[in-house]
Amino acid sequence: MVPTLAAEGLVKRFGPVAAVDGVGLTVSAGEVVGLLGPNGAGKTTTLRMLAGILTPDAGGVRIGGLDIHDRPLDAKRRLGFLSGDTQLYQRLTTREVLRYFGRLYGMADPLIEARTARLVEELEMGEFANRPCGTLSSGQKQRANIARAFLHGPDLLILDEPTVALDVISGQFIVESIRRERDAGRAVLFSTHVMSEAEYLCDRILLLHRGRIIDEGVLDDLLARSGCRNLTDAFLLRVGREGSRS
Amino acid sequence: MRPRVVLEIVRKELTETLRDRRTLMLMIALPVLIYPLLMIGFSKLQVSQLEATAERTSRIAVWGAAPDGLREAIVGDGKIAIDGGIRPSDAVKNGLEQGTLTRPEVAPRSAGARPGGQGARQAAAGPPEPDNPVLEAARAAVVERRADAVLVLWPDVGPALAAAGAGSVSIYFDSVREDSLEAQSRLESALGAYRAGLVAERERAHGLVRGFALGLDVRATNVAREARRSGQILGLFLPFLLVTMSLLGGFYPAIDLTAGEKERGTMQTLLCAPVSPLEIVAGKYLAVWVTSLIAAFANVVSLGITVMRILPGDAISVSPSTLLLAFAMLLPVTLFITAVFLAVAAFAKDFKDGQNFLTPVYMLLAMPAGVTMLRGIELNAWTAFVPVVNIALLIKALLISEAAPDLIFLSLLSSTAYAAMAVMLAARVFAREQVLLGGRDSLRALLGFERQTGGTPSPAFALTAFALVLVLAFYGSLLLQSAGTMATLLVTEFGFFLAPTLLLVVGFGFSLTRTLSLRRPPLAGLVAAILIGSSAWAVVAGGLLRLLPPPESLVRALEQLLLLDGAPAPLWLVWLVIGVIPAMSEELFFRGLVLSGLRRLGMWPALLTCALLFALAHSSVYRLIPTFFIGVLLSWLVWKTGSIWTSILAHALNNGIAATLVYSKPLAAAIGAGTHAYLGWKPTLAAVVVLAAGLLVLRYVPPGVADPEKQ
Structure with missing residues (x-):
């Protein structure tokens, strides 16, 4: 079966610095893959290349078998992207934002209305869906943002630290939403600094350090290989070892 | 580019913009309030002062x-x-x-001192x-x-x-x-x-006749009608106000929709949607442009109503149609400046950065419009090519009903060319992910002017080259005006068409053969070129000119040009200077560089655009249609045959024959072209038949011969 997301040999340089240096990965339907790494490891750059926001200097990305370079619009239609610093239009309401993006994704208005109604209910947004996004709290904004990323029913969700700067309750709400999407058969790739989230959510984990994947596997394999009892220790051990090597 | 998506972006951007109080203040509230307040205030003060x-x-x-x-x-x-x-x-x-x-003696007034004008009243004191x-x-x-x-x-x-x-x-x-x-x-x-x-x-x-000591009873009467007098007063400040205020209307939206989006983190949201950078820039561009226009419209209406209703007496009046025309003239200038604003603002990281970037740009673009306040600076062939200034002067000329059609055409043409260049620049900026995500980028990469060995130019490159050559050729030929027709022609053709063409192609590493279509022509192509080149002029002279007769002055000027100022030159020299050299230079540029750049647009868009640019380059509204017609034929020749030599041949024949007829009156009379500006029906019909034959022969050019990818 064709993986929902397949990338190989991704390289991105900013001047002389290679922020991402030969990253390859796959994410299949119904799978949550976690991308972990310290600050500056290249997570955001990798995810931006996968989402078609940045063009890689080398390597390629296929979403649902479509090359994102050759057919960017078709590939992006199958993708929902969300990052911790992604914001919404301050002077539009959540409903207006959803209608706008629904139309950009080529959805018919009745479908947008139906999907919006469902997302407003699922993500408990009834109270603020008609308020301008500029007036919402961080947690409310992120829920509205998730609705925006889920609206068109994408096969693949790329989430870049979606729970950053959220309180525990809002964070957990987002995590549960991701889980629901996975159970609905979507492929999810997400990056996080919160190891407990990764342990709870991820079917597979990729460890990124200095632009390269230094380890990958299911949680138990990673723990077994490192001899640690939790992901935080395993992460610190691997990243620390790589750091001392270089 | 999908219009539906662009419109969706425009709608969203306008909704957001119109919900921004700051923009609304600048766009609507300021002009609506400022003119009546200022004018009521000043006029009341002045009236009461005068009355007192x-x-x-x-x-x-x-x-x-x-x-x-x-x-x-x-x-x-x-x-x-x-x-x-x-x-x-x-x-x-x-x-x-x-x-x-x-009483002390005073020095007599110098001969150069002019009575009237500013300080006339003081001058009365001697x-x-x-x-x-x-x-x-x-x-x-x-x-x-x-x-x-x-x-x-x-x-x-x-x-x-x-x-x-x-x-x-x-x-x-x-x-x-x-x-x-x-x-x-x-x-x-x-x-x-x-x-x-x-x-x-x-x-x-003394028993003298009445008026003996008076000599002359002098009375001076102003012949300027009231509309013209008020037009002059309005012309001093109205164009400047209109230009600056309409630009101000687009100032904040341009920053908000670019740097503001980056600062708020929404640009990334848009970039991961299935929308192309071109659609994003088109949507944002149109939104900012509409905002500028709303601001311009608010200004025109507010100013119009203030002038018509509030100002005392009949000293200043302006008709709604003049105001509407002034508003229409703002379209190209706002198109241009909106694109510049967007392109510049896109580089800013945040709103504050955007203000820092755009303020000098705004000053640089808007302040020159203040030339309308200076006496003596008028719309002419020079100022018609100065961005922003041309439109300000054009509005001023319209207000005193003095705008010549050719100058209106030139101003609008050059403004549109500047707008096109600015839009392409903005599109390029938006295609650079580095710029959109907050980083920096090299100017060379941004302009798409990196060397690309062996390729052909892009449509953007071709259009930019056209705009550059147009401006260069125009100013160059003005500088050369005193140099005589022969020198002007040679320098224009070699210096402003041929040299830039070769420099651009070689300098940017494009393939000479493919870009300039330097291939051996097929036989059928040569035959078609001869047939088309020898008949196109006659179809123009007998058909198009009959339908759209040019003014006599233009006909005489063209004849003058075709005869090299009437200097006694041998016919072969006329053919060389009027026929062969312009054909070589102009064809290598238009049907070479420009057409190969436009090739990616598809056949008809490329042919029509190339012909339109060729027509526009002739800088006269009366020559637009004839040169467009000939441009389509020449472009088609190269498209079908893949060889620039066919269009050079046809172009040289076309120009040469036209010059020969002007050169030899008996010959012209023999074919019935001597007495009228246009050709008689019989030779015209014959020419149509020959032209049709030429087009028919083109069908026999083997397919594939013109496909540059296969050579």
């Missing part, structure tokens, strides 16, 4: 002995009161009474008087506001009048004070009336 001045009695001092009847003449209509209490120092008083003081005690005393009285003016009757007045001569009288006043100016004016008319009475009495006494 008119009502007020001027208080003057009269120093020196007044002849009989003079005091009565001055105070006669009650507007002037003589205040005997305002006295000079005893020395001055005694000097005037005893005749020891005389050249400055050297310092003297009387002047000092009068200055003190007037400046200290004891008197509005001082009338000094010098000691010679009495004796001079008695001897039927001219007595010396001086009025001292302060031009800075309105009351003093009014007093001077009233005194002058009172003295004028007194003098007229004196002269009439003398004429009578």
Whole structure:
């Protein structure tokens, strides 16, 4: 079966610095893959290349078998992207934002209305869906943002630290939403600094350090290989070892 | 690019923009309030000031002995009161009474000094008087506001009048004070009336005819109609206000939609949607442009209503149609500046950065529009090519009904060309992910001007090259005007078409063969070129010119050009300079560089655009359609044959034959082209048949021969 997301040999340089240096990965339907790494490891750059926001200097990305370079619009239609610093239009309401993006994704208005109604209910947004996004709290904004990323029913969700700067309750709400999407058969790739989230959510984990994947596997394999009892220790051990090597 | 998506972006951007109070303030509230407030304020103040001045009695001092009847003449209509209490120092008083003081001589006015214009009223006072005690005393009285003016009757007045001569009288006043100016004016008319009475009495006494001492009774009448006079007043400031205010309307939206989006983190959201960068820039561009237009419209309406309803009297009036026309002229300039704003603002990281970037750009673009406030600077062939200034001057020209069609055409053409360049720049900026995500990028990479060995240019490159060559050729030919037709033609063709073409192709590493279509022509192509080249001129001369006759002046100018200023040149030289050289240079540029750049657009868009650019380059609205028609034929030749030589041949034949007919009147008469500007029906029909045959022959060019990818 064709993986929902397949990338190989991704390289991105900013001047002389290679922020991402030969990253390859796959994410299949119904799978949550976690991308972990310290600050500056290249997570955001990798995810931006996968989402078609940045063009890689080398390597390629296929979403649902479509090359994102050759057919960017078709590939992006199958993708929902969300990052911790992604914001919404301050002077539009959540409903207006959803209608706008629904139309950009080529959805018919009745479908947008139906999907919006469902997302407003699922993500408990009834109270603020008609308020301008500029007036919402961080947690409310992120829920509205998730609705925006889920609206068109994408096969693949790329989430870049979606729970950053959220309180525990809002964070957990987002995590549960991701889980629901996975159970609905979507492929999810997400990056996080919160190891407990990764342990709870991820079917597979990729460890990124200095632009390269230094380890990958299911949680138990990673723990077994490192001899640690939790992901935080395993992460610190691997990243620390790589750091001392270089 | 999908129009539906672009419209969706426009709608969203406008919704957001119109919900921004800051933009609304600048766009609508400011113009709607500012004009009435300013004008009501100023006009009310001015009216009340004028009324007060008119009502007020001027208080003057009269120093020196007044002849009989003079005091009565001055105070006669009650507007002037003589205040005997305002006295000079005893020395001055005694000097005037005893005749020891005389009026100082002043230097005669220089020949170059022009009456009228600014300071005309002050000029009435004559050249400055050297310092003297009387002047000092009068200055003190007037400046200290004891008197509005001082009338000094010098000691010679009495004796001079008695001897039927001219007595010396001086009025001292302060031009800075309105009351003093009014007093001077009233005194002058009172003295004028007194003098007229004196002269009439003398004429009578000496038995002279009436007007003996007057000589000429001069009356000056202003021929400018009221609309023109008010147009002149409005033309001073209206274009500047319209341009600056409409730009101000687009200023904040341009920052908000680019740097503002980056700062708020929403740009990334949009970039991961299935929308191309071109659609994003088109949507944002149109939104900012519409905002500018709303601002411009608000300005025009507010100003129009203020001028028509609020200003007192009929001094200034402007018709709604003129205002509408002025608004229409703002379209290309706002198109241009909106694109520049977007392209520049996209580089900013945040709103503050955006303001820092755009403020100098705004000043640089808007301030030159202030030239309309300078007298003497008008729309001409030079200013028509200066961005922003051309439109400001064009609006000014429209207000005084003086805009020539060719200058309107040139201004709109150049503005549209600048707008196209700016839009392409903006599109390039938005295609650079580095810029959109907050990073920096090299200018060379941004402009798409990196060397690309062996390729052909892009449509953007072709259009930019066209805009550059157009401006270069235009200014160059203006500079060469005094150099004679032959030199102008040669320098224009070699220097402004051929040299830039070769430099651009070689400099950017494009393939010479593919870009300039330097391939051997197929035989059928050559035959078609001969048939088309020898008949196209006749179809134009007999058909298009009959339908759209150009003005006589243009026909004469073209004939002059075709004959190389009528200099006795041999026919072969005319063919070389008018036929072969322009054909080589212009074809290599238009059907070479430009057409190969446009090739990616598909056949018809490429052919029509190339022909349109060719027509526009001829810089005359009357030559637009004929040159467009010939441009389509020449472009088609190259498209079908893949060889530039076919269009060079056809172009040279076309120009050469036209020049030969102007050169040889008997020949022209023989085919019925001698007496009219256009050709007779019979040769025209024959030409249509030959042209059709040429197009038919083109069908026999083997397919694939013109496909550059296969060679």
